Amino acid sequence: MANLSPIILLLALFSLIYGNAIASHHVHRNLQTHQSSDSSSNQPYRTAYHFQPPKNWINDPNGPMRYKGLYHLFYQYNPKGSVWGNIVWAHSVSKDLVNWIPLDAAIFPSQPSDINGCWSGSATMLPGGKPVILYTGIDPNNHQVQNLAFPKNLSDPFLREWIKSPKNPLMAPTVANKINSTSFRDPTTAWKGKDGYWRVLIGNKVNSVGRAVLYKSKDFVNWVEAKQPLHSAQGTGMWECPDFFPVLNNGPINVGLDTSVDGDHVRHVLKVSLDDKKHDYYLIGTYDASQDVFTPDNGFEDNSQPVLRYDYGKYYASKTIFDDGKNRRVLFGWVNESSSQNDDIKKGWSGIHTIPRSIWLHKSGKQLIQWPVQEIENLRVNPVNWPTRLLKGGELLQVNGITAVQADVEISFQVREFQKAEVLKNWADPQILCGMKGAGVKGGIGPFGLLVLASKDLQESTAVFFRIFRYQNKNLVLMCSDQSRSSLNKENDMTPFGTFVDVDPLHENLSLRTLIDHSVVESFGGEGKACITSRVYPTLAINEKAQLYAFNNGTSSVRITRLSAWSMKKANINGN
Ligand SMILES: *[C@@H]1O[C@H](CO)[C@@H](O)[C@H](O)[C@H]1NC(C)=O
Ligand SMILES: *[C@@H]1O[C@H](CO)[C@@H](O)[C@H](O)[C@H]1NC(C)=O
Numbered sequence: 391m392a393n394l395s396p397i398i399l400l401l402a403l404f405s406l407i408y409g410n411a412i413a414s415h416h417v418h419r420n421l422q423t424h425q426s427s428d429s430s431s432n433q434p435y436r437t438a439y440h441f442q443p444p445k446n447w448i449n450d451p452n453g454p455m456r457y458k459g460l461y462h463l464f465y466q467y468n469p470k471g472s473v474w475g476n477i478v479w480a481h482s483v484s485k486d487l488v489n490w491i492p493l494d495a496a497i498f499p500s501q502p503s504d505i506n507g508c509w510s511g512s513a514t515m516l517p518g519g520k521p522v523i524l525y526t527g528i529d530p531n532n533h534q535v536q537n538l539a540f541p542k543n544l545s546d547p548f549l550r551e552w553i554k555s556p557k558n559p560l561m562a563p564t565v566a567n568k569i570n571s572t573s574f575r576d577p578t579t580a581w582k583g584k585d586g587y588w589r590v591l592i593g594n595k596v597n598s599v600g601r602a603v604l605y606k607s608k609d610f611v612n613w614v615e616a617k618q619p620l621h622s623a624q625g626t627g628m629w630e631c632p633d634f635f636p637v638l639n640n641g642p643i644n645v646g647l648d649t650s651v652d653g654d655h656v657r658h659v660l661k662v663s664l665d666d667k668k669h670d671y672y673l674i675g676t677y678d679a680s681q682d683v684f685t686p687d688n689g690f691e692d693n694s695q696p697v698l699r700y701d702y703g704k705y706y707a708s709k710t711i712f713d714d715g716k717n718r719r720v721l722f723g724w725v726n727e728s729s730s731q732n733d734d735i736k737k738g739w740s741g742i743h744t745i746p747r748s749i750w751l752h753k754s755g756k757q758l759i760q761w762p763v764q765e766i767e768n769l770r771v772n773p774v775n776w777p778t779r780l781l782k783g784g785e786l787l788q789v790n791g792i793t794a795v796q797a798d799v800e801i802s803f804q805v806r807e808f809q810k811a812e813v814l815k816n817w818a819d820p821q822i823l824c825g826m827k828g829a830g831v832k833g834g835i836g837p838f839g840l841l842v843l844a845s846k847d848l849q850e851s852t853a854v855f856f857r858i859f860r861y862q863n864k865n866l867v868l869m870c871s872d873q874s875r876s877s878l879n880k881e882n883d884m885t886p887f888g889t890f891v892d893v894d895p896l897h898e899n900l901s902l903r904t905l906i907d908h909s910v911v912e913s914f915g916g917e918g919k920a921c922i923t924s925r926v927y928p929t930l931a932i933n934e935k936a937q938l939y940a941f942n943n944g945t946s947s948v949r950i951t952r953l954s955a956w957s958m959k960k961a962n963i964n965g966n
């Protein structure tokens with residue numbers, strides 16, 4: 391990445407602070423230049439308001455933190471190409487989690503304990519507001535070890551330079567601890583117990599048992615492995631990128647807690663990224679700090695209920711921070727491409743991050759709620775609002791007046807005629823159900839929802855929709871993101887995604903919010919109860935040719951109780 395001079399940094403900081411005001415006056419020009427410029431016609435899949443570097447490969451978000459009023463985001467990055475390799479910690483800063491300034495790489499191979507790679511890790515705020523980073527280094531024997539880095543100059547709000555501890559590695563696989571040297575990575579943010587000891591989790595496995603290994607330290611330098619992992623589960627394979635944090639029990643929405651908070655008013659969440667499945671799963675449970683044991687309400691080994699996921703589409707290696715500026719917990723996640731590696735090499739880049747999401751415990755205590763951070767709404771322009779109206783079976787209504795390729799859409803439905811619901815006799819995997827019953831398969835109640843990134847003739851479209859079943863005398867709501875017709879280019883992975891949403895359409899309207907950004911479709915069903923992120927690569931429905939529709943392919947009509955849609959301005963992301 392370019393070596394930015396202090397003057398450019400100052401200008402960039404200025405534009406971060408004042409950029410929104412300036413940008414809003416130029417939105418039409420920006421959208422037009424964006425759409426007609428050469429780079430855009432060659433690069434129809436680059437996003438306009440999702441986090442990505444100007445080029446090359448990106449994967450896990452690393453060490454997010456807030457320091458002196460600036461958000462810092464580091465990420466796994468290959469400076470040399472658009473496939474995985476040569477991994478360093480690239481670094482960007484932001485005032486608002488929307489616009490980002492690129493800085494030089496913060497952590498790169500420079501000592502034996504990381505000479506073959508600087509892999510994922512997390513930041514912790516030490517007392518006095520001093521940030522430190524724990525990350526996984528790959529040593530000369532290709533063993534995975536844990537290292538410490540700290541800022542060179544705490545007066546620099548950009549924290550541009552990082553120094554590595556001469557004591558690295560601080561945690562390493564040994565004959566004594568029997569830790570597998572190729573399955574020992576991704577330290578969490580540390581939390582401090584009442585006993586004054588810091589605790590950190592490292593992802594690990596023993597045979598097929600996934601484990602969150604616990605280490606403790608008084609001084610953050612000398613770490614001792616606890617007798618037992620904080621949690622483990624048979625048959626789950628390698629646990630990558632663990633995350634462990636408290637959530638308020640029965641608290642107000644969108645309020646978060648510092649990672650070290652504990653007590654009767656909190657529950658704890660353990661998230662693990664399952665390497666075998668490539669999805670992020672989370673458990674809600676009770677943390678016994680005196681024994682350092684986490685007991686989930688429903689665990690991996692309890693077969694009665696599937697373990698919940700953050701996102702039922704493409705989403706991996708996520709990480710949260712407590713944002714002490716806005717008193718909320720914010721979730722960052724990586725979304726990989728669904729295109730072929732050849733296409734990634736041709737376009738010169740691969741991977742994006744989702745819009746950061748606020749995350750909190752639903753009042754039922756049974757699941758988390760996720761919602762795009764409120765700051766993203768500053769990009770909304772040209773609102774379109776529909777009056778309440780009926781959407782009959784078979785009807786397709788175009789949403790006019792917005793830039794459909796770069797949009798934020800909120801729609802709600804009131805379901806009627808419950809007797810028309812299809813009966814589901816046996817439980818089915820929701821993703822498989824979405825594959826069998828796509829938008830083109832007529833139903834009773836539904837499919838109804840949005841057709842996004844659609845071409846004029848509907849040869850290409852991505853359908854995000856609901857379908858309601860009668861199952862064991864209850865209404866069961868299926869939410870799908872159906873990519874099967876998203877592109878004429880069949881080289882792409884167009885697997886449909888789906889999940890059930892824990893809402894009862896008898897007592898509440900069914901809401902859907904979808905963020906559309908050229909090649910990414912991020913959807914939130916049931917006010918953040920279910921998230922599905924998709925990557926799509928239309929060949930016809932690109933730039934100004936993309937269209938947006940509301941559709942109903944069921945036999946019963948539904949009422950649209952709300953439709954609000956906005957064009958989204960381009961954000962200033964890493965110099966793009
Ligand atoms: C530390 O950062 C501050 C603020 O950017 C700067 O003024 C100062 O010169 C830096 N100190 C050193 C030793 O680089
Ligand atoms: C260590 O983990 C690697 C990677 O999963 C695996 O191939 C290997 O068999 C493991 N070794 C032992 C001793 O469990």
Ligand SMILES: *[C@@H]1O[C@H](CO)[C@@H](O)[C@H](O)[C@H]1NC(C)=O
Binds near residue numbers: 727728
């Ligand atoms: C990335 O995408 C491919 C193809 O869509 C998928 O098979 C793979 O599991 C994904 N990897 C991760 C880490 O999500």
Ligand SMILES: *[C@@H]1O[C@H](CO)[C@@H](O)[C@H](O)[C@H]1NC(C)=O
Binds near residue numbers: 786831841853
């Ligand atoms: C609705 O179903 C018909 C018949 O299966 C199909 O041709 C059409 O494409 C579907 N509409 C949408 C919006 O998917």
Ligand SMILES: *[C@@H]1O[C@H](CO)[C@@H](O)[C@H](O)[C@H]1NC(C)=O
Binds near residue numbers: 898951
């Ligand atoms: C659904 O929305 C409509 C229109 O806003 C409202 O009148 C109705 O009460 C809502 N239904 C439920 C069950 O909340």
